[in-house]
Amino acid sequence: MGRSVKKLMCILVVAVAAGASCAPGGDSADPGGDQPFDVPAVGRSAADSPAGSPADDAGSVVDAAGSVTEADDPDTGEQTDQETPAASSGPPETIDPAVEIEPAGGDVRALLSPTGVLVGVAGELDGNYVVETPCGHRSKVVWGQPLGDVQVVIDPGHGGDEPGAVSGPTEEDPDADVPEMTEAVLNLRVARRTAALLADRSITAVLTRNGDYRIPIRQRAALADRIGPDVFVSIHHNTPNSAPSPTPGTEVYVQSGSDVSKRLGGVLYEDIVAALGQFDVEWSSRIDAGVLTVLDDDGEDAYGIARYPQTPSALLEVAYLGNPKEAVLLVTQDYVDAAAEGIADGIERYLTTEDPGAGFVDEARVFNPSSDGGGEDGCIDPPLQ
Numbered sequence: 001m002g003r004s005v006k007k008l009m010c011i012l013v014v015a016v017a018a019g020a021s022c023a024p025g026g027d028s029a030d031p032g033g034d035q036p037f038d039v040p041a042v043g044r045s046a047a048d049s050p051a052g053s054p055a056d057d058a059g060s061v062v063d064a065a066g067s068v069t070e071a072d073d074p075d076t077g078e079q080t081d082q083e084t085p086a087a088s089s090g091p092p093e094t095i096d097p098a099v100e101i102e103p104a105g106g107d108v109r110a111l112l113s114p115t116g117v118l119v120g121v122a123g124e125l126d127g128n129y130v131v132e133t134p135c136g137h138r139s140k141v142v143w144g145q146p147l148g149d150v151q152v153v154i155d156p157g158h159g160g161d162e163p164g165a166v167s168g169p170t171e172e173d174p175d176a177d178v179p180e181m182t183e184a185v186l187n188l189r190v191a192r193r194t195a196a197l198l199a200d201r202s203i204t205a206v207l208t209r210n211g212d213y214r215i216p217i218r219q220r221a222a223l224a225d226r227i228g229p230d231v232f233v234s235i236h237h238n239t240p241n242s243a244p245s246p247t248p249g250t251e252v253y254v255q256s257g258s259d260v261s262k263r264l265g266g267v268l269y270e271d272i273v274a275a276l277g278q279f280d281v282e283w284s285s286r287i288d289a290g291v292l293t294v295l296d297d298d299g300e301d302a303y304g305i306a307r308y309p310q311t312p313s314a315l316l317e318v319a320y321l322g323n324p325k326e327a328v329l330l331v332t333q334d335y336v337d338a339a340a341e342g343i344a345d346g347i348e349r350y351l352t353t354e355d356p357g358a359g360f361v362d363e364a365r366v367f368n369p370s371s372d373g374g375g376e377d378g379c380i381d382p383p384l385q
């Protein structure tokens with residue numbers, strides 16, 4: 001690690017980790033070495049913001065329209081809207097991929113930028129970290145909060161100009177009494193609450209996305225692999241509406257040919273369905289709902305979250321936002337709490353037991369996506385600092 005990077009990290013360690021020592025020029029403060037500090041489970045808080053950073057005002061954030069809204073409650077994950085990280089600059093400057101960079105010292109694999117964006121560390125250049133932006137470009141950041149060991153990477157699906165499934169009145173039915181919600185917002189709510197519950201159980205988790213911006217699927221997978229967690233869980237909600245069902249139509253997509261991904265999916269499926277069982281609602285479900293592999297005509301995993309990462313992954317379609325009757329429930333905090341509880345239970349059980357899980361559908365579903373969904377074209381990075 002370059003001296004100036006190390007010095008900046010020393011300042012940061014002192015700022016964020018009470019009790020961390022940082023002798024001038026010493027190696028003991030290397031945050032990526034033997035002193036990993038707490039991984040923030042949810043968004044930034046004033047307490048973990050370095051002095052003078054744009055995150056000082058983390059009690060409020062600037063939304064995409066430039067107006068200031070209250071940040072979510074870190075204990076409940078409750079929030080009224082997605083937020084774009086507060087920033088002192090526009091999209092980050094990119095570095096030509098041909099520029100040679102040095103390996104980053106201290107085994108720093110990822111860091112939280114001052115604006116709360118999680119980025120993978122590719123190396124260092126001129127004493128600054130070179131990171132991979134959400135859109136997959138290289139950029140320098142002056143400082144950030146390096147992650148220690150991470151057990152779980154949680155991926156709130158969609159974001160930015162890709163809202164995912166949407167509920168609310170439609171052109172055909174403008175007076176419909178259906179709450180307005182996007183999947184991107186709902187996924188982030190559930191993801192934040194899940195991370196908070198895992199933190200309560202001393203399981204370290206980070207989110208691939210902690211605001212309203214796009215991350216291509218390949219970048220989500222690359223970020224997870226760079227961090228090297230035990231599991232990578234992507235949270236989604238389904239559409240269009242399916243057939244009425246007395247039980248939730250939860251679907252979990254796992255990696256074909258991977259026993260560990262299958263077991264992860266099996267325990268998640270059991271615990272999510274159990275957690276949702278407390279609600280009396282007319283669910284919707286496909287006939288082959290359960291723990292599935294979804295393959296294209298070439299026999300490859302159809303979804304990038306299953307196909308790209310080396311890390312054992314599972315993609316959750318927790319419930320149907322496309323079902324107006326479910327949407328009424330899905331916008332409530334009770335639902336967010338229950339879904340997150342089920343996901344956290346499943347992750348904890350995967351990490352601490354050999355339970356095989358259940359809900360496996362023998363026959364693979366065949367699906368050929370018309371596009372890669374979550375691609376790189378037109379991707380605009382959020383400000384990193």
Ligand SMILES: [Zn+2]
Pocket residue numbers: 157158164165183236237
């Ligand atoms: Zn989705």
